[in-house]
Amino acid sequence: MSNPSQDIIVFGATSFVGQILCQYLFDEFKLSSSLRWAMAGRSLDKLEQLRRSLGSGAENVSLVVANSADEAELRLMVAQARVVISTVGPYALYGELLIKVCAETGTDYCDLTGEAQWIRLMIERYEVSARLSGARIVNCCGFDSIPSDLGVFFLQQESLRRFGVPCTQINMRVRSMRGAISGGTAASLLNVIKEASENLQLRKELANPYSLCLSAQPVMNPGIKATVRQPNISSAQFDNKFKAWVAPFIMSGINTRIVHRSHFLNGYPYGLIFKYDEAVLTGRGWRGALLAFGTSIGLGVFVLASALKPLRIILQRFVLPKPGEGPTQIAQARGFFDLRFLGSTLSGENLQIKVTGDRDPGYGSTAKMLGQAAACLALEISPEMKAGGFWTPATIFGDSLIQRLKAKAGLRFELLP
Numbered sequence: 001m002s003n004p005s006q007d008i009i010v011f012g013a014t015s016f017v018g019q020i021l022c023q024y025l026f027d028e029f030k031l032s033s034s035l036r037w038a039m040a041g042r043s044l045d046k047l048e049q050l051r052r053s054l055g056s057g058a059e060n061v062s063l064v065v066a067n068s069a070d071e072a073e074l075r076l077m078v079a080q081a082r083v084v085i086s087t088v089g090p091y092a093l094y095g096e097l098l099i100k101v102c103a104e105t106g107t108d109y110c111d112l113t114g115e116a117q118w119i120r121l122m123i124e125r126y127e128v129s130a131r132l133s134g135a136r137i138v139n140c141c142g143f144d145s146i147p148s149d150l151g152v153f154f155l156q157q158e159s160l161r162r163f164g165v166p167c168t169q170i171n172m173r174v175r176s177m178r179g180a181i182s183g184g185t186a187a188s189l190l191n192v193i194k195e196a197s198e199n200l201q202l203r204k205e206l207a208n209p210y211s212l213c214l215s216a217q218p219v220m221n222p223g224i225k226a227t228v229r230q231p232n233i234s235s236a237q238f239d240n241k242f243k244a245w246v247a248p249f250i251m252s253g254i255n256t257r258i259v260h261r262s263h264f265l266n267g268y269p270y271g272l273i274f275k276y277d278e279a280v281l282t283g284r285g286w287r288g289a290l291l292a293f294g295t296s297i298g299l300g301v302f303v304l305a306s307a308l309k310p311l312r313i314i315l316q317r318f319v320l321p322k323p324g325e326g327p328t329q330i331a332q333a334r335g336f337f338d339l340r341f342l343g344s345t346l347s348g349e350n351l352q353i354k355v356t357g358d359r360d361p362g363y364g365s366t367a368k369m370l371g372q373a374a375a376c377l378a379l380e381i382s383p384e385m386k387a388g389g390f391w392t393p394a395t396i397f398g399d400s401l402i403q404r405l406k407a408k409a410g411l412r413f414e415l416l417p
Helices: 018-031 044-056 070-080 096-105 115-131 146-163 183-197 201-207 252-265 285-307 309-319 329-334 361-379 399-408
Strands: 004-013 038-039 060-067 082-087 107-109 136-138 169-178 237-239 244-247 275-283 337-346 350-355 389-391 409-417
Touching: 004 018, 004 070, 004 361, 018 038, 018 183, 018 361, 038 044, 044 060, 060 070, 060 275, 070 082, 070 096, 082 096, 082 361, 096 107, 096 115, 096 350, 107 361, 115 136, 115 183, 115 201, 115 252, 115 389, 115 399, 136 361, 146 169, 146 252, 146 309, 146 337, 146 350, 146 361, 146 399, 146 409, 183 201, 183 309, 244 285, 252 275, 275 285, 285 399, 329 361, 361 399, 361 409, 399 409
Parallel strands: 004 038, 004 082, 038 060, 082 107, 107 136, 136 389, 169 275
Antiparallel strands: 169 337, 237 244, 244 275, 337 350, 350 409
16 A cells, blocks of 8 residues: 555544544644544535534645545545544445455554444455455444453453463443433444344344354464353343342443454463353342343333334434434533453452443544544554454554553543452
8 A cells, every 4th residue: 555645534524423533533633743634524515514613723634525335436535544434334334335445455444333243244255355455454443342342351461460361251241321322323223123133144143142253364273163152141130240230231242242253363362161241230129120120121122113114213213313413512521431340260260340431432432432543553553563354452452552542532441459
C-alpha cells in the first residue's frame, strides 16, 4: 500500500455514533501531525454540517464522499487511509463491500459490530485476501467486545503473574450500568433476530459459543479445537460464586464468541477446558430474584416480538429509536458501566478484577474505545508485530490498548482484593 495521506478515516461519520467519534477525535487529537484523520460518508452536505459542529479549527478536517454500495468510491477512500473505521450498520446489510476492499488493498480496518454471524461470514470470505495483502481486520472495537475481551486478557495476565498459571474459568458479571440504545444499534439487533427467525442453520450457529473459532490458516495448533461445554445463562438464576441473583446479558452472545476466538487465535493458552460466561447481577434476596425474573421475561418478550414481522414493525415505528436517534449528550455523560470478572485456576485459586467506564457504554465510551483502538492500530501496531488477517482486540492490541484506554478513554482495569 502506498503512503496514505490520513492515518484514520471515519466512514459513516454522520451516523449517530460516528458523530460522537469524530467529536472525540477532534477534541483528543485536533489536527496535529501526531494523528492525521478525516471524515467520510455518502453526503457532502451532512459531512460539512458535521465539520462545522466540531468547533473552532475544524474547518481543515478533510472530507471524503463514499457510498457503502459503490466499490470504486470505497477504493478511492481506502487508498487515502492507514486505518478505516466503519460505523455503517447493520453490517450484515451494508458492511461487506468495505471489508472486501480493505482486505484486497491491504488497508487496516476497525468497526463496532456485534453481529457474530456476519463476522463469521467475513472471515470465511476474506481472511485469505487479508493475509495476502497485509490488512489487519479488527471487529468489535466498542462496548462489544473490548471490555470483555481485554478484561479476560488483563485478568489472565494477573493470574500468570500471581499464581504462575492461567484461570481455567472466568465469570463476567455486569455489576451496574447506565445507558440507552440508538436507532442504529436497534436496527442491527432487529436484523440479527430477523435473520435467525428465518434460518434454522443460523439459529444453530448463534447458539454455538465457538462459532468464530475458525481461520483460513490457524495461527497456532492447527487442527486442535476446544469442545468443552460452555455455561450459558439464559434465564434467571442464583449465582453461588457472587452470592446474588443474575439475569441474561444481551451482549453475551457476541462477547463470549470474541473471547473464545481470542483464545483460539492464541493457541488455547488457558487450556482446552477453559470456560467463560456473562450475566447481569440483579441483587440479593427477593428483590434481586424479582428483578432477575423480570429482566429475563422482558428480554424473552423482546426477542419474540422482534422475530414476528407484525410486532417487529410496531417496535420499529413506535417503541425503538429511529436511525440517527440516540441518547443525548447529557445522558451519555451520566452513563457508566462496572463489570466484574471472577477467575478460578484449576487448583482453586481465585482472582477478581473490575473494568469500568465513565460514559454510557454504547456511545460515549464506545466512541472513545473505537477511536483509541484505531489510533493504536495506526500508530503502534506495525505490520512486523501483527500480520494481515482477522484479529480480535485482545490478540492484536493487548496491553498497548489497555494503557491507551486508561490514559485517554476513561476506562479502568483494576485488581480487586
